[in-house]
Amino acid sequence: MRALTEASAPEDAVLWTELVRAAATRGHPWRQPVLATTCATRGAQARTVVLREVDPANRTLLLYTDLRAPKVAQLDADPRAQLVCWSPALGWQLRLSCEIGCESEGLDVTSRWATLRHTRAAQDYLSPQAPGSVLPTSGDAAAAAAGEQRGAFAVLRVRVLEMDWLALDPSGHRRAVFDYRGAAPQVRWLVP
Ligand SMILES: Cc1cc2nc3c(=O)[nH]c(=O)nc-3n(C[C@H](O)[C@H](O)[C@H](O)COP(=O)(O)O)c2cc1C
Structure with missing residues:
Protein backbone atom coordinates (compact mmCIF):
# COMPACT_ATOMS: atom_id res chain seq x y z
CA MET A 1 0.00 0.00 0.00
CA ARG A 2 1.17 3.56 -0.67
CA ALA A 3 -0.04 7.05 0.06
CA LEU A 4 -2.21 8.70 -2.58
CA THR A 5 -0.10 10.38 -5.21
CA GLU A 6 -0.84 13.02 -7.80
CA ALA A 7 -1.31 10.21 -10.29
CA SER A 8 -3.84 8.27 -8.22
CA ALA A 9 -5.70 11.07 -6.45
CA PRO A 10 -7.90 12.04 -9.41
CA GLU A 11 -9.63 8.63 -9.46
CA ASP A 12 -10.54 9.09 -5.83
CA ALA A 13 -11.93 12.57 -6.47
CA VAL A 14 -13.82 11.38 -9.54
CA LEU A 15 -15.61 8.75 -7.46
CA TRP A 16 -16.64 11.28 -4.82
CA THR A 17 -17.84 13.67 -7.52
CA GLU A 18 -19.93 10.89 -9.02
CA LEU A 19 -21.45 10.10 -5.61
CA VAL A 20 -22.40 13.78 -5.16
CA ARG A 21 -23.96 13.75 -8.64
CA ALA A 22 -25.84 10.53 -7.85
CA ALA A 23 -27.43 11.92 -4.68
CA ALA A 24 -28.65 14.96 -6.62
CA THR A 25 -29.87 13.10 -9.71
CA ARG A 26 -33.06 11.06 -9.90
CA GLY A 27 -32.44 8.06 -12.11
CA HIS A 28 -28.72 7.90 -11.40
CA PRO A 29 -28.18 4.22 -10.57
CA TRP A 30 -25.84 5.05 -7.72
CA ARG A 31 -28.71 6.94 -6.02
CA GLN A 32 -30.21 3.59 -5.03
CA PRO A 33 -27.41 1.49 -3.59
CA VAL A 34 -27.81 -1.77 -1.71
CA LEU A 35 -27.06 -1.53 2.01
CA ALA A 36 -25.79 -4.70 3.69
CA THR A 37 -25.77 -5.14 7.45
CA THR A 38 -25.28 -8.04 9.83
CA CYS A 39 -28.03 -9.57 11.93
CA ALA A 40 -26.96 -11.70 14.90
CA THR A 41 -29.71 -14.27 14.30
CA ARG A 42 -30.33 -14.11 10.54
CA GLY A 43 -26.88 -13.37 9.15
CA ALA A 44 -26.34 -10.97 6.25
CA GLN A 45 -29.23 -8.61 5.45
CA ALA A 46 -29.29 -6.46 2.30
CA ARG A 47 -31.81 -3.93 0.99
CA THR A 48 -32.12 -1.00 -1.40
CA VAL A 49 -31.89 2.52 0.04
CA VAL A 50 -31.81 6.05 -1.39
CA LEU A 51 -28.58 8.02 -1.19
CA ARG A 52 -29.66 11.46 0.11
CA GLU A 53 -26.51 13.49 0.69
CA VAL A 54 -22.77 13.15 0.13
CA ASP A 55 -20.04 15.13 1.90
CA PRO A 56 -16.71 14.35 0.22
CA ALA A 57 -14.69 16.54 2.58
CA ASN A 58 -15.78 14.52 5.61
CA ARG A 59 -16.26 11.31 3.62
CA THR A 60 -19.77 10.91 4.96
CA LEU A 61 -23.11 10.08 3.36
CA LEU A 62 -26.67 10.48 4.67
CA LEU A 63 -29.54 8.03 4.26
CA TYR A 64 -33.06 8.29 5.67
CA THR A 65 -34.92 5.52 7.44
CA ASP A 66 -37.62 4.60 9.93
CA LEU A 67 -36.19 4.37 13.43
CA ARG A 68 -38.16 1.14 13.96
CA ALA A 69 -36.75 -0.62 10.87
CA PRO A 70 -34.78 -3.79 11.69
CA LYS A 71 -31.68 -2.36 10.03
CA VAL A 72 -31.46 0.28 12.81
CA ALA A 73 -31.23 -2.34 15.56
CA GLN A 74 -28.72 -4.27 13.45
CA LEU A 75 -26.55 -1.16 13.09
CA ASP A 76 -26.84 -0.41 16.81
CA ALA A 77 -25.47 -3.87 17.51
CA ASP A 78 -22.82 -3.71 14.78
CA PRO A 79 -22.26 -0.39 12.95
CA ARG A 80 -20.08 -2.01 10.29
CA ALA A 81 -21.92 -2.11 6.97
CA GLN A 82 -21.42 -2.01 3.23
CA LEU A 83 -23.11 0.00 0.49
CA VAL A 84 -22.90 -1.37 -3.04
CA CYS A 85 -23.48 0.85 -6.10
CA TRP A 86 -23.51 -0.31 -9.71
CA SER A 87 -23.83 1.86 -12.79
CA PRO A 88 -24.31 0.05 -16.12
CA ALA A 89 -23.70 3.35 -17.93
CA LEU A 90 -20.33 3.91 -16.28
CA GLY A 91 -19.48 0.23 -15.98
CA TRP A 92 -18.47 1.01 -12.40
CA GLN A 93 -19.17 -0.92 -9.23
CA LEU A 94 -18.41 0.85 -5.95
CA ARG A 95 -18.38 -1.02 -2.64
CA LEU A 96 -18.27 1.32 0.33
CA SER A 97 -17.20 -0.23 3.61
CA CYS A 98 -18.48 2.00 6.35
CA GLU A 99 -19.68 2.56 9.88
CA ILE A 100 -23.22 3.83 10.28
CA GLY A 101 -24.79 5.69 13.18
CA CYS A 102 -28.51 6.40 13.53
CA GLU A 103 -29.77 9.84 14.60
CA SER A 104 -33.39 10.58 15.50
CA GLU A 105 -32.88 13.94 17.23
CA GLY A 106 -30.88 17.09 16.67
CA LEU A 107 -30.62 19.81 14.07
CA ASP A 108 -29.52 17.51 11.25
CA VAL A 109 -32.70 15.47 11.73
CA THR A 110 -35.17 18.33 12.26
CA SER A 111 -33.84 20.30 9.29
CA ARG A 112 -34.22 17.30 6.93
CA TRP A 113 -37.69 16.60 8.30
CA ALA A 114 -38.69 20.24 7.73
CA THR A 115 -37.97 19.72 4.03
CA LEU A 116 -39.56 16.28 3.85
CA ARG A 117 -42.70 16.71 5.93
CA HIS A 118 -44.84 18.26 3.22
CA THR A 119 -43.97 15.61 0.65
CA ARG A 120 -45.56 12.26 -0.05
CA ALA A 121 -42.40 10.60 1.29
CA ALA A 122 -43.19 11.82 4.82
CA GLN A 123 -45.86 9.10 5.02
CA ASP A 124 -43.09 6.51 5.00
CA TYR A 125 -42.07 7.57 8.51
CA LEU A 126 -45.52 8.18 10.04
CA SER A 127 -47.01 4.67 9.92
CA PRO A 128 -48.41 3.55 13.29
CA GLN A 129 -46.90 0.14 12.62
CA ALA A 130 -43.18 -0.54 12.45
CA PRO A 131 -41.72 -1.58 9.07
CA GLY A 132 -41.87 -5.35 8.80
CA SER A 133 -44.95 -5.67 11.06
CA VAL A 134 -47.20 -8.52 9.98
CA LEU A 135 -50.53 -7.39 8.48
CA PRO A 136 -53.74 -9.38 8.99
CA THR A 137 -54.51 -9.26 5.25
CA SER A 138 -52.66 -8.35 2.09
CA GLY A 139 -54.13 -4.80 2.28
CA ASP A 140 -52.31 -1.59 2.96
CA ALA A 141 -50.88 -0.73 6.36
CA ALA A 142 -52.95 1.60 8.54
CA ALA A 143 -53.06 5.17 7.28
CA ALA A 144 -50.37 7.46 8.56
CA ALA A 145 -51.34 10.15 11.03
CA ALA A 146 -51.15 13.67 9.72
CA GLY A 147 -49.53 16.29 11.88
CA GLU A 148 -46.42 18.06 12.89
CA GLN A 149 -44.60 15.18 14.57
CA ARG A 150 -41.60 13.57 12.90
CA GLY A 151 -42.97 10.09 13.46
CA ALA A 152 -40.12 7.60 13.28
CA PHE A 153 -38.00 9.59 10.83
CA ALA A 167 -14.32 -0.53 -13.57
CA LEU A 168 -15.44 -2.96 -16.25
CA ASP A 169 -13.90 -2.20 -19.61
CA PRO A 170 -13.49 -4.38 -22.74
CA SER A 171 -9.92 -3.17 -23.01
CA GLY A 172 -9.15 -4.31 -19.46
CA HIS A 173 -10.91 -4.14 -16.12
CA ARG A 174 -9.41 -2.02 -13.33
CA ARG A 175 -9.83 -2.23 -9.58
CA ALA A 176 -8.56 0.06 -6.83
CA VAL A 177 -9.16 0.25 -3.09
CA PHE A 178 -9.04 3.62 -1.34
CA ASP A 179 -8.52 3.25 2.40
CA TYR A 180 -9.44 6.18 4.66
CA ARG A 181 -8.82 4.54 8.03
CA GLY A 182 -5.38 6.06 8.63
CA ALA A 183 -4.25 9.66 8.96
CA ALA A 184 -3.62 9.87 5.22
CA PRO A 185 -5.70 8.09 2.55
CA GLN A 186 -4.04 5.07 0.98
CA VAL A 187 -4.65 3.46 -2.40
CA ARG A 188 -3.82 0.01 -3.67
CA TRP A 189 -4.50 -1.40 -7.12
CA LEU A 190 -5.83 -4.95 -7.22
CA VAL A 191 -6.28 -7.67 -9.78
CA PRO A 192 -9.92 -7.22 -10.81
C1 LIG B 1 -36.06 1.80 -4.64
C2 LIG B 1 -36.12 1.60 -3.14
C3 LIG B 1 -35.63 2.59 -2.32
C4 LIG B 1 -35.68 2.43 -0.92
N1 LIG B 1 -35.17 3.41 -0.12
C5 LIG B 1 -35.15 3.23 1.23
C6 LIG B 1 -34.52 4.19 2.08
O1 LIG B 1 -33.97 5.21 1.64
N2 LIG B 1 -34.51 3.95 3.41
C7 LIG B 1 -35.09 2.83 3.94
O2 LIG B 1 -35.04 2.68 5.17
N3 LIG B 1 -35.69 1.90 3.18
C8 LIG B 1 -35.72 2.07 1.83
N4 LIG B 1 -36.31 1.13 1.02
C9 LIG B 1 -36.93 -0.06 1.65
C10 LIG B 1 -35.84 -1.05 2.06
O3 LIG B 1 -35.29 -1.64 0.90
C11 LIG B 1 -36.38 -2.13 3.01
O4 LIG B 1 -37.39 -2.86 2.37
C12 LIG B 1 -36.92 -1.55 4.29
O5 LIG B 1 -36.20 -0.41 4.70
C13 LIG B 1 -36.87 -2.57 5.42
O6 LIG B 1 -35.53 -2.93 5.60
P1 LIG B 1 -35.03 -3.62 6.95
O7 LIG B 1 -36.15 -4.54 7.38
O8 LIG B 1 -33.82 -4.38 6.61
O9 LIG B 1 -34.77 -2.53 7.96
C14 LIG B 1 -36.26 1.26 -0.36
C15 LIG B 1 -36.73 0.26 -1.22
C16 LIG B 1 -36.67 0.43 -2.58
C17 LIG B 1 -37.19 -0.67 -3.46
Whole structure:
Protein backbone atom coordinates (compact mmCIF):
# COMPACT_ATOMS: atom_id res chain seq x y z
CA MET A 1 0.00 0.00 0.00
CA ARG A 2 1.17 3.56 -0.67
CA ALA A 3 -0.04 7.05 0.06
CA LEU A 4 -2.21 8.70 -2.58
CA THR A 5 -0.10 10.38 -5.21
CA GLU A 6 -0.84 13.02 -7.80
CA ALA A 7 -1.31 10.21 -10.29
CA SER A 8 -3.84 8.27 -8.22
CA ALA A 9 -5.70 11.07 -6.45
CA PRO A 10 -7.90 12.04 -9.41
CA GLU A 11 -9.63 8.63 -9.46
CA ASP A 12 -10.54 9.09 -5.83
CA ALA A 13 -11.93 12.57 -6.47
CA VAL A 14 -13.82 11.38 -9.54
CA LEU A 15 -15.61 8.75 -7.46
CA TRP A 16 -16.64 11.28 -4.82
CA THR A 17 -17.84 13.67 -7.52
CA GLU A 18 -19.93 10.89 -9.02
CA LEU A 19 -21.45 10.10 -5.61
CA VAL A 20 -22.40 13.78 -5.16
CA ARG A 21 -23.96 13.75 -8.64
CA ALA A 22 -25.84 10.53 -7.85
CA ALA A 23 -27.43 11.92 -4.68
CA ALA A 24 -28.65 14.96 -6.62
CA THR A 25 -29.87 13.10 -9.71
CA ARG A 26 -33.06 11.06 -9.90
CA GLY A 27 -32.44 8.06 -12.11
CA HIS A 28 -28.72 7.90 -11.40
CA PRO A 29 -28.18 4.22 -10.57
CA TRP A 30 -25.84 5.05 -7.72
CA ARG A 31 -28.71 6.94 -6.02
CA GLN A 32 -30.21 3.59 -5.03
CA PRO A 33 -27.41 1.49 -3.59
CA VAL A 34 -27.81 -1.77 -1.71
CA LEU A 35 -27.06 -1.53 2.01
CA ALA A 36 -25.79 -4.70 3.69
CA THR A 37 -25.77 -5.14 7.45
CA THR A 38 -25.28 -8.04 9.83
CA CYS A 39 -28.03 -9.57 11.93
CA ALA A 40 -26.96 -11.70 14.90
CA THR A 41 -29.71 -14.27 14.30
CA ARG A 42 -30.33 -14.11 10.54
CA GLY A 43 -26.88 -13.37 9.15
CA ALA A 44 -26.34 -10.97 6.25
CA GLN A 45 -29.23 -8.61 5.45
CA ALA A 46 -29.29 -6.46 2.30
CA ARG A 47 -31.81 -3.93 0.99
CA THR A 48 -32.12 -1.00 -1.40
CA VAL A 49 -31.89 2.52 0.04
CA VAL A 50 -31.81 6.05 -1.39
CA LEU A 51 -28.58 8.02 -1.19
CA ARG A 52 -29.66 11.46 0.11
CA GLU A 53 -26.51 13.49 0.69
CA VAL A 54 -22.77 13.15 0.13
CA ASP A 55 -20.04 15.13 1.90
CA PRO A 56 -16.71 14.35 0.22
CA ALA A 57 -14.69 16.54 2.58
CA ASN A 58 -15.78 14.52 5.61
CA ARG A 59 -16.26 11.31 3.62
CA THR A 60 -19.77 10.91 4.96
CA LEU A 61 -23.11 10.08 3.36
CA LEU A 62 -26.67 10.48 4.67
CA LEU A 63 -29.54 8.03 4.26
CA TYR A 64 -33.06 8.29 5.67
CA THR A 65 -34.92 5.52 7.44
CA ASP A 66 -37.62 4.60 9.93
CA LEU A 67 -36.19 4.37 13.43
CA ARG A 68 -38.16 1.14 13.96
CA ALA A 69 -36.75 -0.62 10.87
CA PRO A 70 -34.78 -3.79 11.69
CA LYS A 71 -31.68 -2.36 10.03
CA VAL A 72 -31.46 0.28 12.81
CA ALA A 73 -31.23 -2.34 15.56
CA GLN A 74 -28.72 -4.27 13.45
CA LEU A 75 -26.55 -1.16 13.09
CA ASP A 76 -26.84 -0.41 16.81
CA ALA A 77 -25.47 -3.87 17.51
CA ASP A 78 -22.82 -3.71 14.78
CA PRO A 79 -22.26 -0.39 12.95
CA ARG A 80 -20.08 -2.01 10.29
CA ALA A 81 -21.92 -2.11 6.97
CA GLN A 82 -21.42 -2.01 3.23
CA LEU A 83 -23.11 0.00 0.49
CA VAL A 84 -22.90 -1.37 -3.04
CA CYS A 85 -23.48 0.85 -6.10
CA TRP A 86 -23.51 -0.31 -9.71
CA SER A 87 -23.83 1.86 -12.79
CA PRO A 88 -24.31 0.05 -16.12
CA ALA A 89 -23.70 3.35 -17.93
CA LEU A 90 -20.33 3.91 -16.28
CA GLY A 91 -19.48 0.23 -15.98
CA TRP A 92 -18.47 1.01 -12.40
CA GLN A 93 -19.17 -0.92 -9.23
CA LEU A 94 -18.41 0.85 -5.95
CA ARG A 95 -18.38 -1.02 -2.64
CA LEU A 96 -18.27 1.32 0.33
CA SER A 97 -17.20 -0.23 3.61
CA CYS A 98 -18.48 2.00 6.35
CA GLU A 99 -19.68 2.56 9.88
CA ILE A 100 -23.22 3.83 10.28
CA GLY A 101 -24.79 5.69 13.18
CA CYS A 102 -28.51 6.40 13.53
CA GLU A 103 -29.77 9.84 14.60
CA SER A 104 -33.39 10.58 15.50
CA GLU A 105 -32.88 13.94 17.23
CA GLY A 106 -30.88 17.09 16.67
CA LEU A 107 -30.62 19.81 14.07
CA ASP A 108 -29.52 17.51 11.25
CA VAL A 109 -32.70 15.47 11.73
CA THR A 110 -35.17 18.33 12.26
CA SER A 111 -33.84 20.30 9.29
CA ARG A 112 -34.22 17.30 6.93
CA TRP A 113 -37.69 16.60 8.30
CA ALA A 114 -38.69 20.24 7.73
CA THR A 115 -37.97 19.72 4.03
CA LEU A 116 -39.56 16.28 3.85
CA ARG A 117 -42.70 16.71 5.93
CA HIS A 118 -44.84 18.26 3.22
CA THR A 119 -43.97 15.61 0.65
CA ARG A 120 -45.56 12.26 -0.05
CA ALA A 121 -42.40 10.60 1.29
CA ALA A 122 -43.19 11.82 4.82
CA GLN A 123 -45.86 9.10 5.02
CA ASP A 124 -43.09 6.51 5.00
CA TYR A 125 -42.07 7.57 8.51
CA LEU A 126 -45.52 8.18 10.04
CA SER A 127 -47.01 4.67 9.92
CA PRO A 128 -48.41 3.55 13.29
CA GLN A 129 -46.90 0.14 12.62
CA ALA A 130 -43.18 -0.54 12.45
CA PRO A 131 -41.72 -1.58 9.07
CA GLY A 132 -41.87 -5.35 8.80
CA SER A 133 -44.95 -5.67 11.06
CA VAL A 134 -47.20 -8.52 9.98
CA LEU A 135 -50.53 -7.39 8.48
CA PRO A 136 -53.74 -9.38 8.99
CA THR A 137 -54.51 -9.26 5.25
CA SER A 138 -52.66 -8.35 2.09
CA GLY A 139 -54.13 -4.80 2.28
CA ASP A 140 -52.31 -1.59 2.96
CA ALA A 141 -50.88 -0.73 6.36
CA ALA A 142 -52.95 1.60 8.54
CA ALA A 143 -53.06 5.17 7.28
CA ALA A 144 -50.37 7.46 8.56
CA ALA A 145 -51.34 10.15 11.03
CA ALA A 146 -51.15 13.67 9.72
CA GLY A 147 -49.53 16.29 11.88
CA GLU A 148 -46.42 18.06 12.89
CA GLN A 149 -44.60 15.18 14.57
CA ARG A 150 -41.60 13.57 12.90
CA GLY A 151 -42.97 10.09 13.46
CA ALA A 152 -40.12 7.60 13.28
CA PHE A 153 -38.00 9.59 10.83
CA ALA A 154 -34.28 9.02 11.36
CA VAL A 155 -31.05 9.87 9.58
CA LEU A 156 -28.34 7.28 9.03
CA ARG A 157 -24.91 8.90 9.01
CA VAL A 158 -22.50 6.80 6.98
CA ARG A 159 -18.76 7.18 7.61
CA VAL A 160 -16.90 5.75 4.63
CA LEU A 161 -13.80 3.80 5.68
CA GLU A 162 -12.92 2.22 2.35
CA MET A 163 -13.99 2.39 -1.29
CA ASP A 164 -13.49 -0.62 -3.55
CA TRP A 165 -13.87 0.55 -7.16
CA LEU A 166 -14.21 -1.93 -10.03
CA ALA A 167 -14.32 -0.53 -13.57
CA LEU A 168 -15.44 -2.96 -16.25
CA ASP A 169 -13.90 -2.20 -19.61
CA PRO A 170 -13.49 -4.38 -22.74
CA SER A 171 -9.92 -3.17 -23.01
CA GLY A 172 -9.15 -4.31 -19.46
CA HIS A 173 -10.91 -4.14 -16.12
CA ARG A 174 -9.41 -2.02 -13.33
CA ARG A 175 -9.83 -2.23 -9.58
CA ALA A 176 -8.56 0.06 -6.83
CA VAL A 177 -9.16 0.25 -3.09
CA PHE A 178 -9.04 3.62 -1.34
CA ASP A 179 -8.52 3.25 2.40
CA TYR A 180 -9.44 6.18 4.66
CA ARG A 181 -8.82 4.54 8.03
CA GLY A 182 -5.38 6.06 8.63
CA ALA A 183 -4.25 9.66 8.96
CA ALA A 184 -3.62 9.87 5.22
CA PRO A 185 -5.70 8.09 2.55
CA GLN A 186 -4.04 5.07 0.98
CA VAL A 187 -4.65 3.46 -2.40
CA ARG A 188 -3.82 0.01 -3.67
CA TRP A 189 -4.50 -1.40 -7.12
CA LEU A 190 -5.83 -4.95 -7.22
CA VAL A 191 -6.28 -7.67 -9.78
CA PRO A 192 -9.92 -7.22 -10.81
C1 LIG B 1 -36.06 1.80 -4.64
C2 LIG B 1 -36.12 1.60 -3.14
C3 LIG B 1 -35.63 2.59 -2.32
C4 LIG B 1 -35.68 2.43 -0.92
N1 LIG B 1 -35.17 3.41 -0.12
C5 LIG B 1 -35.15 3.23 1.23
C6 LIG B 1 -34.52 4.19 2.08
O1 LIG B 1 -33.97 5.21 1.64
N2 LIG B 1 -34.51 3.95 3.41
C7 LIG B 1 -35.09 2.83 3.94
O2 LIG B 1 -35.04 2.68 5.17
N3 LIG B 1 -35.69 1.90 3.18
C8 LIG B 1 -35.72 2.07 1.83
N4 LIG B 1 -36.31 1.13 1.02
C9 LIG B 1 -36.93 -0.06 1.65
C10 LIG B 1 -35.84 -1.05 2.06
O3 LIG B 1 -35.29 -1.64 0.90
C11 LIG B 1 -36.38 -2.13 3.01
O4 LIG B 1 -37.39 -2.86 2.37
C12 LIG B 1 -36.92 -1.55 4.29
O5 LIG B 1 -36.20 -0.41 4.70
C13 LIG B 1 -36.87 -2.57 5.42
O6 LIG B 1 -35.53 -2.93 5.60
P1 LIG B 1 -35.03 -3.62 6.95
O7 LIG B 1 -36.15 -4.54 7.38
O8 LIG B 1 -33.82 -4.38 6.61
O9 LIG B 1 -34.77 -2.53 7.96
C14 LIG B 1 -36.26 1.26 -0.36
C15 LIG B 1 -36.73 0.26 -1.22
C16 LIG B 1 -36.67 0.43 -2.58
C17 LIG B 1 -37.19 -0.67 -3.46
